[in-house]
Amino acid sequence: MKKILITGFEPFDGFTVNPAAEVAKSLDGRKVGEYSIRGLVVPFDYSKAIEVVEQAISDYDPSIILCCGQADQAAISIERIALNAISTKLADNYENTPESDIITLDGPVAYFSNLDPFQLVKALLDSGIPAHVSYHAGLYGCNWLLYNVMDEIERGSLDAKATFIHLPLLPSQSIEKDKMSMATMPLEMQIEALLVIIKSLS
Amino acid sequence: MKKILITGFEPFDGFTVNPAAEVAKSLDGRKVGEYSIRGLVVPFDYSKAIEVVEQAISDYDPSIILCCGQADQAAISIERIALNAISTKLADNYENTPESDIITLDGPVAYFSNLDPFQLVKALLDSGIPAHVSYHAGLYGCNWLLYNVMDEIERGSLDAKATFIHLPLLPSQSIEKDKMSMATMPLEMQIEALLVIIKSLS
Amino acid sequence: MKKILITGFEPFDGFTVNPAAEVAKSLDGRKVGEYSIRGLVVPFDYSKAIEVVEQAISDYDPSIILCCGQADQAAISIERIALNAISTKLADNYENTPESDIITLDGPVAYFSNLDPFQLVKALLDSGIPAHVSYHAGLYGCNWLLYNVMDEIERGSLDAKATFIHLPLLPSQSIEKDKMSMATMPLEMQIEALLVIIKSLS
Amino acid sequence: MKKILITGFEPFDGFTVNPAAEVAKSLDGRKVGEYSIRGLVVPFDYSKAIEVVEQAISDYDPSIILCCGQADQAAISIERIALNAISTKLADNYENTPESDIITLDGPVAYFSNLDPFQLVKALLDSGIPAHVSYHAGLYGCNWLLYNVMDEIERGSLDAKATFIHLPLLPSQSIEKDKMSMATMPLEMQIEALLVIIKSLS
Numbered sequence: 001m002k003k004i005l006i007t008g009f010e011p012f013d014g015f016t017v018n019p020a021a022e023v024a025k026s027l028d029g030r031k032v033g034e035y036s037i038r039g040l041v042v043p044f045d046y047s048k049a050i051e052v053v054e055q056a057i058s059d060y061d062p063s064i065i066l067c068c069g070q071a072d073q074a075a076i077s078i079e080r081i082a083l084n085a086i087s088t089k090l091a092d093n094y095e096n097t098p099e100s101d102i103i104t105l106d107g108p109v110a111y112f113s114n115l116d117p118f119q120l121v122k123a124l125l126d127s128g129i130p131a132h133v134s135y136h137a138g139l140y141g142c143n144w145l146l147y148n149v150m151d152e153i154e155r156g157s158l159d160a161k162a163t164f165i166h167l168p169l170l171p172s173q174s175i176e177k178d179k180m181s182m183a184t185m186p187l188e189m190q191i192e193a194l195l196v197i198i199k200s201l202s
Numbered sequence: 203m204k205k206i207l208i209t210g211f212e213p214f215d216g217f218t219v220n221p222a223a224e225v226a227k228s229l230d231g232r233k234v235g236e237y238s239i240r241g242l243v244v245p246f247d248y249s250k251a252i253e254v255v256e257q258a259i260s261d262y263d264p265s266i267i268l269c270c271g272q273a274d275q276a277a278i279s280i281e282r283i284a285l286n287a288i289s290t291k292l293a294d295n296y297e298n299t300p301e302s303d304i305i306t307l308d309g310p311v312a313y314f315s316n317l318d319p320f321q322l323v324k325a326l327l328d329s330g331i332p333a334h335v336s337y338h339a340g341l342y343g344c345n346w347l348l349y350n351v352m353d354e355i356e357r358g359s360l361d362a363k364a365t366f367i368h369l370p371l372l373p374s375q376s377i378e379k380d381k382m383s384m385a386t387m388p389l390e391m392q393i394e395a396l397l398v399i400i401k402s403l404s
Numbered sequence: 405m406k407k408i409l410i411t412g413f414e415p416f417d418g419f420t421v422n423p424a425a426e427v428a429k430s431l432d433g434r435k436v437g438e439y440s441i442r443g444l445v446v447p448f449d450y451s452k453a454i455e456v457v458e459q460a461i462s463d464y465d466p467s468i469i470l471c472c473g474q475a476d477q478a479a480i481s482i483e484r485i486a487l488n489a490i491s492t493k494l495a496d497n498y499e500n501t502p503e504s505d506i507i508t509l510d511g512p513v514a515y516f517s518n519l520d521p522f523q524l525v526k527a528l529l530d531s532g533i534p535a536h537v538s539y540h541a542g543l544y545g546c547n548w549l550l551y552n553v554m555d556e557i558e559r560g561s562l563d564a565k566a567t568f569i570h571l572p573l574l575p576s577q578s579i580e581k582d583k584m585s586m587a588t589m590p591l592e593m594q595i596e597a598l599l600v601i602i603k604s605l606s
Numbered sequence: 607m608k609k610i611l612i613t614g615f616e617p618f619d620g621f622t623v624n625p626a627a628e629v630a631k632s633l634d635g636r637k638v639g640e641y642s643i644r645g646l647v648v649p650f651d652y653s654k655a656i657e658v659v660e661q662a663i664s665d666y667d668p669s670i671i672l673c674c675g676q677a678d679q680a681a682i683s684i685e686r687i688a689l690n691a692i693s694t695k696l697a698d699n700y701e702n703t704p705e706s707d708i709i710t711l712d713g714p715v716a717y718f719s720n721l722d723p724f725q726l727v728k729a730l731l732d733s734g735i736p737a738h739v740s741y742h743a744g745l746y747g748c749n750w751l752l753y754n755v756m757d758e759i760e761r762g763s764l765d766a767k768a769t770f771i772h773l774p775l776l777p778s779q780s781i782e783k784d785k786m787s788m789a790t791m792p793l794e795m796q797i798e799a800l801l802v803i804i805k806s807l808s
Binding site for chain 3: 282283285287289310311312313314335337338341
Binding site: 125 | 275276277279327330331332333334373374376377382383384385386387388391
């Protein structure tokens with residue numbers, strides 16, 4: 001049976017929940033079509049997250065890696081590009097802030113994801129779930145994780161297909177921040193989105 | 203048994219669906235707590251809509267009137283105020299455009315809704331559904347309908363409590379417009395929201 | 405010579421400057437067409453601001469009152485309506501927060517401004533300054549001040565024409581908040597806007 | 607004397623004016639500090655624009671190339687990255703639409719601009735002009751032009767420093783589209799911005 005690793009960051013930015021972590025926990029251990037799923041909650045820690053994901057990859061040996069994270073946006077986005085850039089004044093959950101705006105000094109400026117984003121978006125739209133291809137994964141932990149995973153793949157030390165999936169916030173997150181202008185998507189639809197994506201990979 | 207009238211405009215602005223009409227159709231004929239529900243789809247027609255709603259009120263004799271409409275926003279809003287104003291260059295579905303920006307020349311500038319919006323919002327938030335009290339119902343058909351209903355109530359020709367509920371767009375609407383920046387809420391959560399509101403009225 | 409009173413709130417919300425106060429100070433003492441101008445900076449103090457404005461009206465006896473305030477928006481807006489409503493959790497500069505969301509319990513729900521907003525907007529657009537008529541002056545100090553001024557006029561204790569003018573933020577305000585998504589308008593264009601408005605009143 | 611080439615696209619998207627073209631025309635022929643300026647209006651034509659810019663570079667031999675374009679944003683942005691990607695359904699002014707979302711099949715996924723964006727942003731902020739470093743130049747003609755210029759530089763066929771400067775819309779553009787929510791910046795401030803940038807390069 002083929003293996004998929006789904007990663008989701010733990011809650012940060014003052015939230016008590018993160019849709020990506022919820023999706024990863026909910027799908028962990030499930031089998032969908034020809035795939036078995038491992039769901040991994042990743043610490044939002046610039047000094048440890050890559051190591052934690054690499055260890056999981058090494059242990060589980062997935063052929064597909066779907067890194068997930070939250071974004072303040074209405075639709076699901078499938079990221080096409082990882083930039084060699086990180087730019088934020090906000091610390092992670094462990095008081096680390098990036099020192100440079102370059103992730104890897106000797107790395108290329110960007111990588112394309114090697115998982116076709118158009119196929120995934122088409123599958124989501126056909127299922128009635130708003131989604132689009134994105135060419136900018138942001139300048140925080142999400143882009144940083146995808147760049148590191150693609151770097152391993154492109155340098156030949158990892159044989160897998162990977163992308164990053166940005167998930168909208170949950171309704172409970174707009175309530176806990178008392179910010180009713182934030183677009184949200186219920187967890188049930190987000191889990192359904194991941195199932196649709198996985199089925200489209202077969 | 204007490205009676206509730208739920209109105210929802212038919213689709214407009216190039217959409218094939220309107221969440222308010224869907225909610226009205228879905229709840230029509232149901233009984234919730236001590237209330238029986240009549241759901242009415244209202245033509246988006248400045249020359250007929252008021253007459254259609256007044257006829258339904260006359261036929262059904264509801265004690266609660268929940269006028270519903272769609273809005274390009276993330277959360278449900280319960281309207282506190284109806285303005286004696288309408289301002290749009292867009293025609294309705296029948297080629298009517300308002301001639302004046304005043305709805306009723308001899309009417310007051312605004313009415314408060316007579317259904318407590320804070321109670322409804324609290325019930326929605328307690329159920330995990332993003333919602334807020336709004337003090338501006340827009341300048342289109344939604345505010346116009348609420349002003350007319352409140353005008354009847356305040357002038358004494360109608361004995362009921364009424365408000366306007368703005369509902370977010372449906373996921374299928376962002377897909378049919380290919381506009382992934384539009385916030386949406388699935389129909390199931392919108393119907394649940396109306397049920398929560400009705401239960402909170404008992 | 406006819407007299408115009410221009411009021412502008414002092415800085416608040418963590419800003420060191422307020423475009424409305426700058427415009428009021430800049431135009432104070434000037435003569436434009438048939439009008440002489442008094443510019444008044446108003447404390448952002450729910451317990452004193454009305455008294456300060458009423459005292460200035462009593463002292464100066466203007467026939468036109470242009471209340472100005474800042475808003476996080478791109479264009480100048482001329483307010484058509486003042487609501488009998490105030491709703492904010494934010495304190496003013498003196499630690500007062502409104503206790504009720506009603507300004508005057510025995511007042512009407514809203515007043516129209518008695519200065520034609522369409523004429524002012526047309527004059528601004530003809531001068532190349534982005535502007536529009538607004539039907540919602542917000543739920544903070546700006547709407548509150550306009551409601552109180554219109555209340556005096558409508559109850560007959562003040563014979564003047566009045567409106568509220570919302571001004572965009574200044575470029576220096578987006579810089580001091582390090583928030584480059586905020587729309588701004590340079591002070592020179594804002595002062596020019598007030599001059600255009602005053603000339604259009606003759 | 608050192609030479610700077612400033613390019614600006616001609617108007618498109620239904621506008622009659624483009625701030626970048628206005629800035630280029632306004633500065634053409636001027637001398638600022640140790641630089642003489644050539645301003646070039648570039649046709650918004652995917653089949654010709656690169657050729658036009660390359661011809662100007664060949665004729666004028668600039669050491670600095672500042673490509674400018676309009677963006678629906680409040681502040682000036684200095685672009686740090688050019689992506690090997692173009693994605694739009696909108697045709698240029700000559701009915702061309704990109705066939706692939708890749709600009710150059712054998713090119714790298716992205717280039718860094720070789721003109722330090724942080725220095726330029728600091729100079730603008732010190733002059734009171736809202737500005738920020740951007741890591742995403744969009745997916746239209748602006749990013750496409752920067753990618754092509756950086757491609758020439760990085761492949762060794764052009765010896766110059768280059769970046770892309772996104773300029774806000776002009777007040778007249780929000781008026782001609784009757785869209786008062788669009789952030790704008792007056793032309794005088796935009797020209798001042800370019801002068802500040804050029805002085806900071808010395």
